[in-house]
Amino acid sequence: MNIYDIAKLAGVSIATVSRVVNNSPNVSERTKQRVLAVMEEHHYTPNVFARGLGLDSMKTIGIVCPDVRDAYVAGLVASLEGRLREYGYDCILYCSGYKKEKKEQAVELILQKRIDALVLAGSTYAGGGLQKKETDYIRQAAAQVPVFVMNGRIDGENIYCVYSSDYQATYETASAMIESGRSKILFLTDSHSYSANKKLEGYEAALRDHGLPVLGSRKLYTKNQVHYVRDILLARKDLDFDSVLATDDGLAVGAVKYAHARRLQIPKDLCIVGYNNSELAVCCEPELSSIDNFAQELCGMVIDEMMGLLREETTPPAHKEVACHLVKRCSTDF
Amino acid sequence: MNIYDIAKLAGVSIATVSRVVNNSPNVSERTKQRVLAVMEEHHYTPNVFARGLGLDSMKTIGIVCPDVRDAYVAGLVASLEGRLREYGYDCILYCSGYKKEKKEQAVELILQKRIDALVLAGSTYAGGGLQKKETDYIRQAAAQVPVFVMNGRIDGENIYCVYSSDYQATYETASAMIESGRSKILFLTDSHSYSANKKLEGYEAALRDHGLPVLGSRKLYTKNQVHYVRDILLARKDLDFDSVLATDDGLAVGAVKYAHARRLQIPKDLCIVGYNNSELAVCCEPELSSIDNFAQELCGMVIDEMMGLLREETTPPAHKEVACHLVKRCSTDF
DNA sequence: TTGTAAGCGTTATCAC
DNA sequence: GTGATAACGCTTACAA
Numbered sequence: 001m002n003i004y005d006i007a008k009l010a011g012v013s014i015a016t017v018s019r020v021v022n023n024s025p026n027v028s029e030r031t032k033q034r035v036l037a038v039m040e041e042h043h044y045t046p047n048v049f050a051r052g053l054g055l056d057s058m059k060t061i062g063i064v065c066p067d068v069r070d071a072y073v074a075g076l077v078a079s080l081e082g083r084l085r086e087y088g089y090d091c092i093l094y095c096s097g098y099k100k101e102k103k104e105q106a107v108e109l110i111l112q113k114r115i116d117a118l119v120l121a122g123s124t125y126a127g128g129g130l131q132k133k134e135t136d137y138i139r140q141a142a143a144q145v146p147v148f149v150m151n152g153r154i155d156g157e158n159i160y161c162v163y164s165s166d167y168q169a170t171y172e173t174a175s176a177m178i179e180s181g182r183s184k185i186l187f188l189t190d191s192h193s194y195s196a197n198k199k200l201e202g203y204e205a206a207l208r209d210h211g212l213p214v215l216g217s218r219k220l221y222t223k224n225q226v227h228y229v230r231d232i233l234l235a236r237k238d239l240d241f242d243s244v245l246a247t248d249d250g251l252a253v254g255a256v257k258y259a260h261a262r263r264l265q266i267p268k269d270l271c272i273v274g275y276n277n278s279e280l281a282v283c284c285e286p287e288l289s290s291i292d293n294f295a296q297e298l299c300g301m302v303i304d305e306m307m308g309l310l311r312e313e314t315t316p317p318a319h320k321e322v323a324c325h326l327v328k329r330c331s332t333d334f
Numbered sequence: 335m336n337i338y339d340i341a342k343l344a345g346v347s348i349a350t351v352s353r354v355v356n357n358s359p360n361v362s363e364r365t366k367q368r369v370l371a372v373m374e375e376h377h378y379t380p381n382v383f384a385r386g387l388g389l390d391s392m393k394t395i396g397i398v399c400p401d402v403r404d405a406y407v408a409g410l411v412a413s414l415e416g417r418l419r420e421y422g423y424d425c426i427l428y429c430s431g432y433k434k435e436k437k438e439q440a441v442e443l444i445l446q447k448r449i450d451a452l453v454l455a456g457s458t459y460a461g462g463g464l465q466k467k468e469t470d471y472i473r474q475a476a477a478q479v480p481v482f483v484m485n486g487r488i489d490g491e492n493i494y495c496v497y498s499s500d501y502q503a504t505y506e507t508a509s510a511m512i513e514s515g516r517s518k519i520l521f522l523t524d525s526h527s528y529s530a531n532k533k534l535e536g537y538e539a540a541l542r543d544h545g546l547p548v549l550g551s552r553k554l555y556t557k558n559q560v561h562y563v564r565d566i567l568l569a570r571k572d573l574d575f576d577s578v579l580a581t582d583d584g585l586a587v588g589a590v591k592y593a594h595a596r597r598l599q600i601p602k603d604l605c606i607v608g609y610n611n612s613e614l615a616v617c618c619e620p621e622l623s624s625i626d627n628f629a630q631e632l633c634g635m636v637i638d639e640m641m642g643l644l645r646e647e648t649t650p651p652a653h654k655e656v657a658c659h660l661v662k663r664c665s666t667d668f
Numbered sequence: 669t670t671g672t673a674a675g676c677g678t679t680a681t682c683a684c
Numbered sequence: 685g686t687g688a689t690a691a692c693g694c695t696t697a698c699a700a
Binding site: 045047048049050052053056058060063067068069071074075077078081082085090091092093094095109110112113114226227250253260279280282283284285 | 379381382383384386387390392394397401402403405408409411412415416419424425426427428429443444446447448560561584587594613614616617618619
């Protein structure tokens with residue numbers, strides 16, 4: 001069933017059918033109803049490829065993320081997808097992994113599908129931030145379609161960044177820890193991404209502003225796996241800390257397990273703060289205080305900006321920040 | 335840059351360019367190189383819409399899942415997506431939720447994108463199993479494209495089901511529990527899906543085969559939220575159980591929290607088994623024994639079958655089952 | 669080995 | 685209001 005068949009059956013031209021399909025006002029009510037009836041009867045759906053060819057758009061947004069199995073990322077994808085549906089858009093999902101070449105390949109391949117916009121859902125795409133060249137592939141992509149970067153900051157034409165105020169969050173949390181008597185905060189992370197770096201900066205600034213030393217030995221990069229973190233902490237006897245600020249709940253749970261293994265009391269002997277306020281925070285014992293970065297709001301902003309842009313109504317700001325805040329549970333005492 | 339431009343620049347016809355693009359053997363090495371060079375130089379990429387229009391395929395697979403935030407579902411989506419990329423396919427993701435109308439709408443809308451095949455990634459699509467009419471929309475979809483159902487069993491032309499042996503898994507686990515001295519196993523679930531029902535059947539069969547009563551009061555339907563489960567268990571003083579068999583790790587963690595609140599020893603006073611062997615299993619204290627259902631293998635089978643079918647090499651079996659097995663940790667003593 | 673030309677199913681620009 | 689008709693950019697017989 002194509003537009004010709006419908007036209008024939010309804011006794012009109014394909015132009016008229018097209019008008020009906022697209023809700024054009026220039027069709028008499030009578031013909032419209034007639035065409036609609038035929039369409040209904042034969043379950044006609046316009047061919048999206050043909051339409052795409054003509055309009056150069058299939059109303060599809062590309063979402064590139066490092067890994068949907070990551071709870072935080074999954075939350076982003078779910079929110080984005082849901083909001084996009086409201087506007088009649090579909091999403092193509094690409095899980096790129098964390099390696100540079102794979103990320104570049106992901107962007108290249110997804111662009112070939114002629115998506116209307118691209119979302120990079122994860123701080124990993126912004127890179128460490130030092131080498132501008134590292135993010136050139138994103139600027140190239142932006143030459144073709146608008147690019148929305150979540151939790152990263154990349155400067156360039158047609159690139160729009162939305163991120164959480166991670167610096168502020170860790171600054172405030174670390175400060176609160178220090179003011180409640182902790183002086184040896186271990187910063188635990190699994191990444192050199194843009195947001196991980198911001199978190200680190202906030203943590204270090206808090207130390208400095210409170211007259212505490214910033215030590216390399218209070219900064220640990222590790223894999224984001226509960227047992228792995230626990231074992232690393234047990235093995236690294238040189239580390240000396242009375243509290244932990246982790247950039248992900250999984251890491252923080254690793255610290256909880258470490259405390260159990262060493263029979264340390266939480267929070268008395270070890271105060272622990274996680275990040276992302278995920279399901280994990282509430283599974284361990286005691287339950288984790290965790291920084292919530294309002295992923296949903298972040299996604300909402302991205303979609304609002306995107307729709308404004310695609311409708312040519314508004315031009316989004318190049319950067320926008322969303323506040324985080326600490327959700328206190330039982331792993332802290334401040 | 336379209337095929338005409340490339341043809342002109344390379345001094346050949348568009349047919350030749352098309353041949354080169356599609357790796358047709360009927361092109362001399364010389365022309366091929368020439369065309370390739372021009373394509374390279376101008377970063378030419380064929381227009382997928384035009385190609386789609388001609389071939390009636392854009393090499394896209396539709397994945398409908400209830401919710402990517404669910405860890406199990408996220409695992410499915412990640413595996414499917416990764417495998418599909420290997421074959422040069424893209425995925426359109428649709429999160430449908432668990433409501434019937436939404437699921438039907440999801441399938442309807444995603445079919446309009448003229449996907450090459452549809453994957454229903456989640457037991458919820460198979461329905462409770464009693465009403466055949468409930469899954470009619472899936473049979474309708476199968477009239478258009480091959481449909482692959484994960485963790486469900488739906489009979490129909492062009493529908494291919496792959497599922498875990500949930501019956502066997504709960505039968506064996508419940509049997510082991512009973513044989514180790516537990517006689518009051520609480521079955522904890524959040525769903526009436528196909529696989530939840532299979533799990534229930536396995537559990538009940540084990541009870542029966544060991545001469546134990548099958549009691550309605552040993553079967554609890556609840557929300558899959560840690561604190562919610564804990565509070566329900568605390569409130570339901572009428573429930574009498576010495577062990578828990580849950581259909582998801584989240585539920586099992588709720589039982590762990592309940593045990594803590596009641597100061598029950600795990601596994602001594604309460605033996606707990608979770609399902610899906612997720613990250614959660616390893617976050618709580620003590621860590622959960624959990625049934626692993628090998629989601630990756632399930633996905634691998636789906637993709638293998640799908641590719642065989644799309645290449646018209648093989649016709650998949652209508653049903654295929656993958657074994658599960660229990661991963662023992664510290665919440666059990668058998 | 670290469671080129672010509674006919675689809676594929678829309679949308680959009682004209683006339684009428 | 686409605687109807688021809690030309691794009692849109694590709695694949696693929698069929699000819700040469």
